[in-house]
Amino acid sequence: MRGVALTRLGVIAAFIALLEALCRFGIVKPLTLVAPSRMVGTLIDLIQAGDVGDDAARTAIEVAGAFVLAILLGVSIGAVIHAIPRLRRAVAPVLVSWYAVPSFVFYPLFIALLGLSEAPLIAIGAFSATPAMVVATISGLDRVPRVLRRVARVHRMGFWDTLRHITLPSALPSLFTGVKLAFAYAFIGVIAGEFILSGGGLGYAIAYAYESFETAKMYALMLLVLGVGVAVNAGLHTWEGRLLRRRQR
Amino acid sequence: MSTPTAHATLRGVTRIYPSLVHALGPVDLDLRQGEFFSVVGPSGCGKSTLLDVLAGLSAPTSGTIAFEGRPVNGVPDGVGVVFQEDSSFAWLNVQDNVAFGLRRAGMEAAEIKRRVEYALGFMGLRDFATAFPAQLSGGMRQRVCIARTLVMQPRLILLDEPFGALDQQTRLLMGDELLRLWRETGATVMLITHALDEAAMLSDRVGVMSSRPGCFIDLAVTDWPRARDSRIVSDPAFGLLTARLWSSLRAESMKAIGRVA
């Protein structure tokens, strides 16, 4: 395990070193790509000057809103679909092909409905992320062993106790996969939405920097987005590992 | 007409699955208070189905079932079940698995600890108290499930091939433990097994089931003393009994695998 982690770090470090060298020796023009060291430097400057705080906060709120909404909607819709086999047969093809739909085509619709504010961004993030949570919920519920439902009945457990002590723990591995995907889709949805049309947020700031030829600032912000995405995912991954480590069969 | 000492009674019980598979019966059976009753029968004959309806997990298609004089409708209080499949909770360690029912019943921590420790010792799991099911063999996981049922001190214990995943030696020893427990608690036990020697060694009575739809075609009374253990296998009567069970079962087993007796 440690060997793998070291190798991973090595690969990343080598890649960064390569970028750094390409920029330092002028092989790639500064207008195209800035050196990683400069990205970090610019980012630190931006943060110290208080230039990213507002955009970052706005994006964070939107992503969090979209993420929570997607989880609530996904779990509820998934549970309903799971409970009604006829409904499930009817919507199964839609769920499977959802990934093929570029959900951003609905973004203008959300703006028309909700106005140009944070709301349509939360909506587009949730809209992209919900199907993953629906699918994860259904497959999680499928994975609750029948015999454990029977154990619950022998222990004379009611609906809520069964949910808490049997259903949720059994479905947890699958639910967690859904949570990780939901975060990724919500994050992508929000950033991309800000890119297309919005008055603030990190995606907006990146697009703005791009249009005003502030290459260093653009890359610094991209680095920030990348860093946050990776950090949150790593956090979720670690949490998942803690929760599930001991029960692998 | 149930005898005064009948603990559970089944009258004309059948079970036909919605898929129209006639799995069971009609079955008439009295489980006597405190007896050790075993069920043997060919694979797929409806043994697990019998356990299901007796435990109140599914309603019979026809017939009536009573436990302690009251009609069974849902799982009654005082019934413990060990299922054929592994039903340990993968997310709890061994001692938490075993303590599950006691915690739910709101028992005080000291008493839970005492009972769990006793059950773990009993089932040979003491060294694995903090292990998770994933780290155990199939036979050990089944023992966790047995312990989880036993700590509840059920008055009727239903076991569906609980030793199926164990090797022969361990099975004999676990059988001894089960006998000891049965003697100490005075519970009524119904054990489903595919091992004729196990049924012969442990039981007061052995019910032999026909191929599907399962009905009792033989009820063999063993007449063993209550204080018995696995050494009984060297008793000549044990050989005779096993031979009788096999002769009842042989034709049915051949039917079950699609051959003419």
Ligand SMILES: Nc1ncnc2c1ncn2[C@@H]1O[C@H](COP(=O)(O)OP(=O)(O)OP(=O)(O)O)[C@@H](O)[C@H]1O
């Ligand atoms: N839920 C179900 N729906 C339809 N048929 C079922 C169902 N459960 C069991 N059966 C059928 O009923 C019959 C009896 O099943 P059961 O599980 O009671 O047999 P068994 O004697 O316990 O078998 P084994 O020795 O293999 O455990 C089998 O033919 C089985 O296929």
Ligand SMILES: [Mg+2]
């Ligand atoms: Mg069975």
